[in-house]
Amino acid sequence: MTKPESHLFYQSSQRRPVLDQARGVYMWDVDGKRYLDGSSGAMVCNIGHSNEHVLDAMRRQMEKSTFGYRLHFETDASEKLAARTAALCPAGMDKVFFVSGGSEAVESAIKLARQHALAVGQAARWKVISRAPSYHGCTLGALAVTGYAPLTDPFAPMMREMPKIPAPRAYLDGLDANDPATGAHYAAMLEAEILAQGPDTVLAFIVEPVGGASTGALVPPVGYMQAVQEICRRHGVLLILDEVMTGAGRTGRFLALEHWGLAPDIVVLSKGFAAGYVPLGAIVARDDLVGAVLEGGGFLHGFTYAGNPLACAAGAAVIDEIARLGLVQNAEIMGVALRKRLDGLMARHPIIGDVRGQGLLLAFELMADPVTKAPLPARLHAHQRLVDIAFEMGLIVYSRRTRNGLEGDHIMVCPPLIVSEQHLDEMIETLDKALAKLVDDLALAEMV
Numbered sequence: 410m411t412k413p414e415s416h417l418f419y420q421s422s423q424r425r426p427v428l429d430q431a432r433g434v435y436m437w438d439v440d441g442k443r444y445l446d447g448s449s450g451a452m453v454c455n456i457g458h459s460n461e462h463v464l465d466a467m468r469r470q471m472e473k474s475t476f477g478y479r480l481h482f483e484t485d486a487s488e489k490l491a492a493r494t495a496a497l498c499p500a501g502m503d504k505v506f507f508v509s510g511g512s513e514a515v516e517s518a519i520k521l522a523r524q525h526a527l528a529v530g531q532a533a534r535w536k537v538i539s540r541a542p543s544y545h546g547c548t549l550g551a552l553a554v555t556g557y558a559p560l561t562d563p564f565a566p567m568m569r570e571m572p573k574i575p576a577p578r579a580y581l582d583g584l585d586a587n588d589p590a591t592g593a594h595y596a597a598m599l600e601a602e603i604l605a606q607g608p609d610t611v612l613a614f615i616v617e618p619v620g621g622a623s624t625g626a627l628v629p630p631v632g633y634m635q636a637v638q639e640i641c642r643r644h645g646v647l648l649i650l651d652e653v654m655t656g657a658g659r660t661g662r663f664l665a666l667e668h669w670g671l672a673p674d675i676v677v678l679s680k681g682f683a684a685g686y687v688p689l690g691a692i693v694a695r696d697d698l699v700g701a702v703l704e705g706g707g708f709l710h711g712f713t714y715a716g717n718p719l720a721c722a723a724g725a726a727v728i729d730e731i732a733r734l735g736l737v738q739n740a741e742i743m744g745v746a747l748r749k750r751l752d753g754l755m756a757r758h759p760i761i762g763d764v765r766g767q768g769l770l771l772a773f774e775l776m777a778d779p780v781t782k783a784p785l786p787a788r789l790h791a792h793q794r795l796v797d798i799a800f801e802m803g804l805i806v807y808s809r810r811t812r813n814g815l816e817g818d819h820i821m822v823c824p825p826l827i828v829s830e831q832h833l834d835e836m837i838e839t840l841d842k843a844l845a846k847l848v849d850d851l852a853l854a855e856m857v
Contacts, residue, residue, distance in 0.1 A: 431458035448807035455681035456730045457825040466726035479716045486721040499672045504699040506692045507716045511653035511679035512546030514690035518675045520710045522613045522647045528705030534612040541573040544623040559814040574598040592632030600640045613647040618665035619767045621654040622809040625819030626766030634669040647674040657681030661741030661768030684727045687720040736826035744768035750837045758844045775818040784817040792818035795847045804839040
């Protein structure tokens with residue numbers, strides 16, 4: 410049956426089935442076909458779909474008010490969520506600024522950092538160092554700290570690109586990620602870049618504690634995160650942790666920073682923070698940092714929907730459900746179980762060259778040669794082929810290219826944190842079949 414013309418446009422003209430409903434880890438299209446959401450959408454739906462406790466909280470808030478502009482009113486919903494969020498962050502991070510998504514949150518964090526520099530008389534600090542590959546959002550400010558060529562190159566003339574250091578991809582560089590010397594090796598690159606740029610000009614270092622879509626769930630080498638924090642402190646550089654994807658329990662801790670006992674200056678949240686129920690994100694910052702900005706004339710930044718009471722009511726209910734259902738603990742337990750199953754897939758399918766991740770933020774990378782780590786030819790678009798094959802089989806997974814977005818195919822396997830052993834078995838069974846078909850398809854493609 411031919412679909413009517415769509416007036417929507419997104420990244421491409423590809424059409425997809427029409428969604429009918431979603432419950433728990435499953436989604437159904439209007440034809441009744443069921444899909445297991447093996448990527449939580451775009452690593453968003455941490456508590457699963459259509460959670461009744463969250464929907465009830467949203468209904469109660471809608472009966473009171475759906476909007477209250479922050480310059481006119483304070484709201485109980487936003488105050489409650491801000492307090493809950495601050496309590497889940499390291500000591501001293503007491504101030505919260507709400508936004509509608511991850512890109513807005515990163516943009517806000519960078520601008521807050523800059524305004525703090527001005528407020529404390531360090532106007533020369535404006536450079537924000539990040540990593541390559543990396544992804545921090547799609548606004549021009551967030552793209553400036555993103556290292557992902559297909560997304561940044563078209564807009565390069567329109568933005569001031571920021572300095573980059575290599576992401577710590579030990580598995581590609583032939584280094585042992587469990588050797589503290591490896592962590593020190595990559596952290597030293599940050600200090601070298603700070604010195605090269607001029608320490609008095611460097612404002613901040615922004616980093617995902619565990620890599621997201623740009624590096625495919627890259628876990629830092631031993632000692633790396635502690636070392637970069639120490640380097641930032643030594644040079645007066647603010648440490649911004651982008652926890653858009655890692656936050657809200659995804660890695661087996663509410664915030665991934667807990668794995669290393671970090672105390673950053675600013676934390677960026679979104680995605681699982683509201684779990685897809687409403688657009689919501691936040692930055693959480695040190696009290697003294699925000700205080701200096703407010704005393705220096707105020708935070709010159711804002712969004713119409715910042716602190717929207719309906720969004721905040723949903724966000725608070727999501728945090729309640731994460732605690733009530735023990736989802737942080739489940740992410741840790743099921744993450745170990747899923748990692749073991751993915752390792753089994755790698756043993757059965759030589760096309761998989763690496764499995765990595767933390768908690769339920771996991772990925773595997775497809776390679777032409779798992780020994781040399783040579784990537785598959787980019788023209789084969791293997792990552793997208795596997796996503797499409799799995800989708801036809803009723804499994805949703807997420808893919809990107811690991812090596813600066815130009816080559817290297819990885820698949821994100823990041824189900825909702827409510828996932829069970831039975832769900833994992835269903836996912837792996839489907840992935841097993843999808844990988845076998847991919848290998849056959851690629852062999853045929855190479856013959857053409």
